[in-house]
Amino acid sequence: MENNTKIAASVSKGLLQSEELYRYVLETGVYPREPEPLKELRDVTAGHPMAVMGTAPDAGQLMTMLLKLVDAKKTIEVGVFTGYSLLLTALTIPEDGKIIAIDLNRDSYEIGLPVIKRAGVDHKIDFRESEALPVLDQLLKDKENEGSFDYAFVDADKVNFWNYHERLMKLLKVGGVVVYDNTLWGGSVAMPEEQTPEILKSGRRATLGFNKLLAGDPRVQLSHVPLGDGITVCRRIY
Numbered sequence: 001m002e003n004n005t006k007i008a009a010s011v012s013k014g015l016l017q018s019e020e021l022y023r024y025v026l027e028t029g030v031y032p033r034e035p036e037p038l039k040e041l042r043d044v045t046a047g048h049p050m051a052v053m054g055t056a057p058d059a060g061q062l063m064t065m066l067l068k069l070v071d072a073k074k075t076i077e078v079g080v081f082t083g084y085s086l087l088l089t090a091l092t093i094p095e096d097g098k099i100i101a102i103d104l105n106r107d108s109y110e111i112g113l114p115v116i117k118r119a120g121v122d123h124k125i126d127f128r129e130s131e132a133l134p135v136l137d138q139l140l141k142d143k144e145n146e147g148s149f150d151y152a153f154v155d156a157d158k159v160n161f162w163n164y165h166e167r168l169m170k171l172l173k174v175g176g177v178v179v180y181d182n183t184l185w186g187g188s189v190a191m192p193e194e195q196t197p198e199i200l201k202s203g204r205r206a207t208l209g210f211n212k213l214l215a216g217d218p219r220v221q222l223s224h225v226p227l228g229d230g231i232t233v234c235r236r237i238y
Contacts (some may be wrong), residue, residue: 022058030058037119038088041112045082048111055085055155055181056228063153063179066233067092070177072150077101078132078164079156079181083112089153090121099125100139102132103156132156136167147173155181158206162213165234169219172236183211184230 031039034057045054055063063085067075072093080086080103089099103109106129116122128135139145149171154164161180168178183189188196188204189211196204211232214222220234 025058030061033061035088035091037091037115038084040118041082041084041087041115044111044115045084048082048108050081053081053155055081055088057084059181059225059228059231060085060088062225062227062231062233064088064092066177066179067151070150070175072177073097074149075099076136076149076152076168076171078136078152078154079103080127081108081155083109083116085153085155086125087112087116087119087121089151090116090124091119093124095124097124100135101125101127102130102135103127104129104131133160133163133167136164136171140167140170146170149173150176152176152178153181154178158182158185158203158210161206161210165210165214165217169236174236174238176236178234178236180210180214180232180234182229183207183224183232184226186229189230 038057038060042054042057045051067089072089074097075089075093077086077089077099080101086099086101093099101109106127109127113122116125147170150173152168152172154161154168156164165178172178182203185203185207186200188200189208191204193201211224214220214232214234219236219238221237222232222234225231225233
């Protein structure tokens, strides 16, 4: 029995274990269904020196489904970069839907903005060039915002993920969903500290702490999904 347990524990049923398998998933189920504006934005982003920061298209496909499942209309995005996840949200929510999009760097957003405008969804976006915490705190000062958002996506500085989470638990409605990106942090969350590349160490420590806190949060139902660099889907239950 002990040997069987060890064997079962060593088999990863949910992880894509080869580049070829990941390519198969993308080419079979993701790229054929990816809207043309998202393809264009992905191509534009590919030339950026920090292109790796863009939302993985397979993760984006799941996020599109989540937006539909919660019938999202009022959303928040913390961390925009060139806007792939922002565009997929804008394409998915209704014509009168709104996204409060927060990022410190408008320059990156401007790279994707022409694509967003050509897609005809820029009117749904309220872009705020700012640190995220002041914007979230300002939203909470208006009591009408509490429990009014359907969906949020967070892809920003990992050290503040829990601070964002605490505020989003007040802004999201019960039944609303928040998605956190990079919660596997290049696989480093499963590495010993001494074997972790130096460039990943700071983010690894912040991510490990956040994942532990999130796992113990009774306010959410959660699923840690091994897509892209790892996304964690949280549904507010009270």
